[in-house]
């Protein structure tokens with residue numbers, strides 16, 4: 034809470050007080066006018082100014098200082114004002130006709146440019162003017178202003194935020210073009226005063242006298258808001274500041290007349306004896322102990338140091354402090370015999386002193402209601418918490434602070450926070466058991482509460498289906514969030530797109546083992562047999578696994594026997610060793626896409642020149658290992674590309690037991706044809722660019738150095754990453770797995786060094802365009818030289834010149850030939866001013882020139898844009 038400015042004691046003598054003293058102003062209020070004038074600058078141009086309620090004359094001093102030298106300044110106040118140079122003053126009541134006449138006599142038929150009013154009724158002093166409240170005084174000053182102001186003149190008045198405020202502003206708006214309320218910095222915060230600057234006086238010929246009639250202007254509001262209602266509203270506001278002290282409230286109902294300060298003190302006796310303690314605490318700033326009785330209370334035991342400190346500044350107290358003060362008051366009231374001792378109550382509102390006996394039934398009813406309310410509040414709290422977590426997660430995703438894994442964790446947390454049921458089924462069951470059995474164990478109160486909460490949730494999520502539904506909902510929500518995250522990445526991050534593209538192409542080129550990736554298992558590729566399909570399938574990632582299955586089913590309905598499909602779904606690394614060979618083969622045949630690209634990649638590898646020499650050796654090796662085996666490479670391609678091949682081909686693999694698979698020939702053809710093309714493309718790419726990854730280079734070197742054989746590579750393809758079951762897993766999880774859960778192909782230093790050297794060589798190559806430009810330059814230089822040589826020959830052949838002259842001329846020619854021709858500067862002439870619409874050469878421009886027109890440039894661009902858009906539309 035900000036510190037309120039003090040108007041009492043030493044606080045009164047603030048910086049403006051000191052400044053006023055320093056600068057010779059009679060009142061610190063002078064700075065209010067200085068600041069208002071700084072903002073609106075009405076004094077510098079004014080020739081005549083009337084200051085109503087001007088004593089002691091601070092504003093008059095300012096007016097005299099800022100207004101032009103020969104201007105007229107008139108000041109009026111109830112009390113006489115000490116003379117000020119260039120200022121005429123009267124002692125009069127501004128609400129009287131006498132005052133009006135005095136001003137009229139002084140001004141004659143002059144009109145004022147500015148009328149100032151800083152009046153406040155001097156309540157309770159010698160010159161009591163209680164007949165008028167502040168608002169009425171303002172209205173009276175406005176009446177004078179309306180009479181003396183020039184058209185377009187300015188009226189500055191002080192008003193207080195009271196119930197009449199809006200009505201006053203309404204009247205101002207009827208007479209002035211611009212009305213602004215402002216509080217200059219020198220006006221104390223504790224004061225409810227503000228200043229209204231009304232500019233651009235409309236000077237209507239006839240002004241309705243009702244505008245200046247307080248009964249009429251303030252009638253409506255007083256009628257709509259009776260005094261009791263108003264005081265009730267104020268009390269409500271005061272109470273709210275006690276119950277919710279953190280919240281700052283505005284005095285929307287305005288301040289009471291004559292009560293224009295925000296800082297209020299009251300004696301402790303008033304607090305102890307008042308009817309409504311809460312309103313009291315919300316109204317006052319400080320409880321004082323001035324009387325003897327109050328001083329005595331200070332020495333009592335119940336008046337602890339805390340209570341004393343709390344009384345010092347009520348505006349900085351928290352709810353607990355207010356409670357303590359109310360307790361202290363109750364205790365003191367009991368001491369003083371003002372209150373009969375009742376059972377101690379924790380309630381803040383001391384008026385609730387229930388003494389009547391409540392019967393048992395009502396008690397039960399009340400207890401039930403309380404419990405219901407508590408349960409509702411708890412549910413609401415939890416809902417809010419879950420929503421907050423959700424919103425936070427989305428926000429974090431938008432800010433890219435959250436990795437997909439984190440999202441999962443957050444959601445998990447949310448689930449824990451909001452639905453313990455999911456993860457504490459055991460506990461819940463145990464609880465149900467307990468409930469059904471002997472009853473609850475007597476544990477601590479807190480535990481009891483928690484149990485209660487779990488009971489509630491158990492009731493809600495009693496059935497298994499309910500739980501499953503909840504889990505499914507959560508997963509769907511997670512998937513949705515992940516999709517949004519991916520979308521967001523796509524939109525925001527160009528790099529991500531590149532990465533994705535690279536990832537896809539990598540998946541095409543790299544041989545990461547014989548896997549059963551979600552995409553790989555998409556049987557639809559059998560039909561399409563193209564990369565586009567794979568891409569599309571990738572894009573579909575995140576779709577329900579059941580969808581995949583169903584599409585698989587459709588595609589493969591005729592292709593594979595039901596049994597093999599089933600096996601494909603259930604196969605996993607946990608399969609027994611005896612079944613594994615068969616199972617793997619089944620998986621391979623069932624998933625031509627998974628194996629096809631891999632084997633093609635392998636084929637590409639082995640088709641490289643690099644392996645040309647190695648092949649024979651490897652073959653030898655293989656022969657040693659497996660006598661009856663033919664060229665594995667060949668066999669692999671046969672097997673992969675013609676999955677429906679006969680058992681002859683199958684038998685090439687002693688490691689594999691191929692399960693024959695029915696496949697329509699068309700499909701196989703399509704697959705093969707597309708695959709061939711792709712293979713060729715890849716081969717061409719590798720031949721053109723060579724090996725581009727360190728892994729590929731390492732494997733190639735290992736093969737060339739005979740550290741590895743092809744069989745080794747194939748065997749390594751069957752790793753723990755190859756047969757991961759991916760059915761039913763959410764897309765974000767699969768994405769993450771694809772990123773991190775894969776076999777690491779070891780990289781050798783030599784391979785990395787070789788790749789780096791290759792890159793360096795690539796970097797060192799000049800950019801094509803530069804190379805072309807250089808070549809052009811060279812060619813032109815050669816042409817020039819040739820020309821010069823020819824000319825030199827001609828010179829040499831002429832007989833009329835002496836040898837010396839010839840040499841000189843040849844030297845000149847050669848020098849000219851060596852030098853590139855200087856381009857002639859083209860003068861740019863802007864087609865505006867004298868050159869606008871000019872045809873032909875502009876005056877004073879010699880040599881080559883070009884006319885430029887910024888408009889023309891824009892128009893040309895717009896034309897091109899339009900044409901482009903039209904073309905697009907036509908295409909669509």
Ligand SMILES: C[S@@+](CC[C@H](N)C(=O)[O-])C[C@H]1O[C@@H](n2cnc3c(N)ncnc32)[C@H](O)[C@@H]1O
Nearest residue numbers: 086088089090091092110111126127151152153
């Ligand atoms: C805050 S002071 C004005 C200070 C002044 N602006 C200055 O800078 O020195 C308010 C003045 O209003 C004057 N006042 C109050 N009611 C008045 C009335 N009915 N007619 C004339 N003056 C009045 C008081 O006498 C008091 O001097």
